[in-house]
Amino acid sequence: MLNYLLNQKESLAVAIRRLVYSKSATFMMFIVIGITMCLPALAFLFLENIKQASSQIEYKAEISIFLKTKYSDDNLKELNVFLKEQPIVNKIVFEKRDDSWQKLQKKLNINGLDLIDNNPLPDSLYLSLNTLDEKEIDFFIEESKNFEIIDEITVDSAWINKLNSILSLSQLIVNFIGFLLLVVLSVIIGNTIRLQTLSYKDEIEVSKLIGASNAFIRRPFLYTGSFYGLGGGLVTIGLIKSLIYIFNLNSMAIEKTLGFNISLLDLRFNHYFFTIMICVAIGWLSSFFASTRSLNKIKNNA
Amino acid sequence: MIRFDQVYKRYPGYQEALQNINFEITPGEIVFVTGASGAGKSTLLKVLSSIEKPSSGTVMFENYNLSRAKDKTLNTIRKKFGMVFQDHKLLYDRNCYENVALPLAVNNIFGNEANKRIRAALDKVGLLNKERMMPITLSGGEQQRLAIARAIVCRPAIITADEPTGNLDKAYANEIMNIFLSFHQVGVTVIISTHELPNIPVKFKHFHLANGLLTSNNQRYAELPA
Numbered sequence: 001m002l003n004y005l006l007n008q009k010e011s012l013a014v015a016i017r018r019l020v021y022s023k024s025a026t027f028m029m030f031i032v033i034g035i036t037m038c039l040p041a042l043a044f045l046f047l048e049n050i051k052q053a054s055s056q057i058e059y060k061a062e063i064s065i066f067l068k069t070k071y072s073d074d075n076l077k078e079l080n081v082f083l084k085e086q087p088i089v090n091k092i093v094f095e096k097r098d099d100s101w102q103k104l105q106k107k108l109n110i111n112g113l114d115l116i117d118n119n120p121l122p123d124s125l126y127l128s129l130n131t132l133d134e135k136e137i138d139f140f141i142e143e144s145k146n147f148e149i150i151d152e153i154t155v156d157s158a159w160i161n162k163l164n165s166i167l168s169l170s171q172l173i174v175n176f177i178g179f180l181l182l183v184v185l186s187v188i189i190g191n192t193i194r195l196q197t198l199s200y201k202d203e204i205e206v207s208k209l210i211g212a213s214n215a216f217i218r219r220p221f222l223y224t225g226s227f228y229g230l231g232g233g234l235v236t237i238g239l240i241k242s243l244i245y246i247f248n249l250n251s252m253a254i255e256k257t258l259g260f261n262i263s264l265l266d267l268r269f270n271h272y273f274f275t276i277m278i279c280v281a282i283g284w285l286s287s288f289f290a291s292t293r294s295l296n297k298i299k300n301n302a
Numbered sequence: 303m304i305r306f307d308q309v310y311k312r313y314p315g316y317q318e319a320l321q322n323i324n325f326e327i328t329p330g331e332i333v334f335v336t337g338a339s340g341a342g343k344s345t346l347l348k349v350l351s352s353i354e355k356p357s358s359g360t361v362m363f364e365n366y367n368l369s370r371a372k373d374k375t376l377n378t379i380r381k382k383f384g385m386v387f388q389d390h391k392l393l394y395d396r397n398c399y400e401n402v403a404l405p406l407a408v409n410n411i412f413g414n415e416a417n418k419r420i421r422a423a424l425d426k427v428g429l430l431n432k433e434r435m436m437p438i439t440l441s442g443g444e445q446q447r448l449a450i451a452r453a454i455v456c457r458p459a460i461i462t463a464d465e466p467t468g469n470l471d472k473a474y475a476n477e478i479m480n481i482f483l484s485f486h487q488v489g490v491t492v493i494i495s496t497h498e499l500p501n502i503p504v505k506f507k508h509f510h511l512a513n514g515l516l517t518s519n520n521q522r523y524a525e526l527p528a
Contacts, residue, residue: 003410010407021395206391209353210452211380212408 008219015223018196026231029192033232033279036185038239040178041267041275045240047170048271049264061137062156065125071149079147083127088136091128097121122151134161182282189228190286193221197294204298218291225287226280233279237272303328304350304460304491309359311345311514319345321514323359327493329459332486332504335495337511343495344388344464346511350493351383351462352376381409384453386463390445392437398424398448399433405456423451427481443474450481460491467496475500 019026067076083089101119105112112119129137141153197204207217248263255262304327311320319342327333335343348354349361352368361368366379384405392401402423406416424430427447429440437445446466453461463482467475479500486492486504499508510518 003412006412007407007410010412202391203393206393207404207408209380209385209387209391210405210408211377211383213374213377216408 007216011216011219012223014220015227018200018220018224019227026228029189029228030231030235032188033185033228033283034235034239036181036188037232037236037275037279040174040181041236041240042243043170043174043177044271045244045264045267047167047174048267051167052265061129061131063127063129063137063141064154064156065127065144065150066152066154067123067125067149068151069122075147075149079125079144079149082144082147083125086140088129088131088140089127090130093126095124095126097123100124182278185232185279186282186286189225189283190290192228193225193287193290194294196224197221197291197298201298204295208298214292214295217295218288221291222284222287225283225285225290227283228287229279229281229283230276232283233276236275236279240267303362303364305360305362306350307360307362309349309356309361311342311349311354312357318357318514320349320356323516325509325516327491327507329491330486330489331491331507332482332502333491333493333507333509334499335493335509335511336497336499337495338497340513341511342514343511345514346509347462347464347493347495351385351460352379353385381405381456382459384456384458384461386446386449386453386461386466388465388468390437390449392445392448392452394436394438397434397436398429398440398451401437401448402451402455405452409456411456419455419457423455424448426454426484427451443470443477446470446474446478447481450478454485458490460493461485463492463494465495465497467500 080092080094083092097119100121101112104121129140131137137155141155144150144153204217244264244266251263306323306325309320309323310318312318323346335346337343345354349356349368352363352371355371356369359369363379363382366375368376368379371379393404396404399420402420403416406412406419411419421430421433424433427450429444429447429451432440432444437448440448450463450466453463461482466482467478470478479502482492482494483502483504508518509516
């Protein structure tokens, strides 16, 4: 066990020596990996912020029922009784068409009758619901449509569902792009390690000749690949942190103009930890496959 | 003990490098393999030290059949050999000390024990004062001595050397040969391939190869040089 640990220590020292020996190449690798990983990480950062913002919006499902222009009071009473009986309906507000028209003109600061001859708005009912469950709401709407005095029903919470759908889809796209970039990353690291095995061909040959196992020869390359991943991961975190800092610094001025908060929230520790772990794992795996392939090609050549 | 029994070695597209080779080497012997260039000396040493497998026949080392051994077993066997190569095969990006340390790392020997062995091996070949120097700064003879230090640092039971004096002048060649003799005198089996038999004051075994065939397999005593 002690020997195994000492062997690992020796391999680690060899890997560090090789990284230090080719400082500029090592630094370039860190930058390449860092920027490659930065792209999906940034997309993830923006998605997380949008999710965070959408989760903070307090919303209730509301339904607007627009009535036909001509109906009897009995029909309205009948509808009112039905609505009050519904367990998902919390509050009912009836608004006459003239009131709506007044509100609209006031809001738009216009005199509507200068533009059109008649009030175009219908009488309407605004319902606050106790639930956000789509199935319950859909069932309620279907039931309500049986009333002839109803012209149209709109669900005001639909936008939040659409936003969530878009976010889910975006998450899927980010995951896919992330996966593609991880493949690119593994190719980059694998190729670098392959080139390194060629640079250390003599050492590999001699090691093989004196009885070193493939695992022994491969070990420093695995450490090198892992270090590439670690360095790249740290560069990614540095880039994201810098971007958040710069964005938030500049957003302060814009916020004053817009009147609301647009600053970016930082990712959590586990997100950063996961980023580094992914980079290290990719580095290790691609080094493993690249060095194994190279070792099989380098024959004993005494 | 090493035993070759009807050993053939063919390289694809070439004629047979070794043909029907039969011999035995007992522990502690010193063996010289002579022959012209292309006679099969290097191939014989490669097969003997498990770097290459024979095309047919049996090569026995202790209880291992090298002809059938798997890679993992071959790695274990190679660790029992100390090999000195014709072109030294030194690592030119490492200093003398680090070159000698490599086989110890392969054998999981680290720390004080490793340090002691490295210094002892370098001292044995007279390079202790050059342990921090890079191999490229050494002369041909010193590089060969460094290669010997690397071969002996794990205290192998068998040392093989492929034309270790081929590129050296007579003074350096004698120096190198004396180092090998000193190992033989402490019971290490030494197998050396060379163009010419050296004048050494000990009983040795001599194999002569011509076109892959063993043309002589005898033992003789050499005279002390005048």
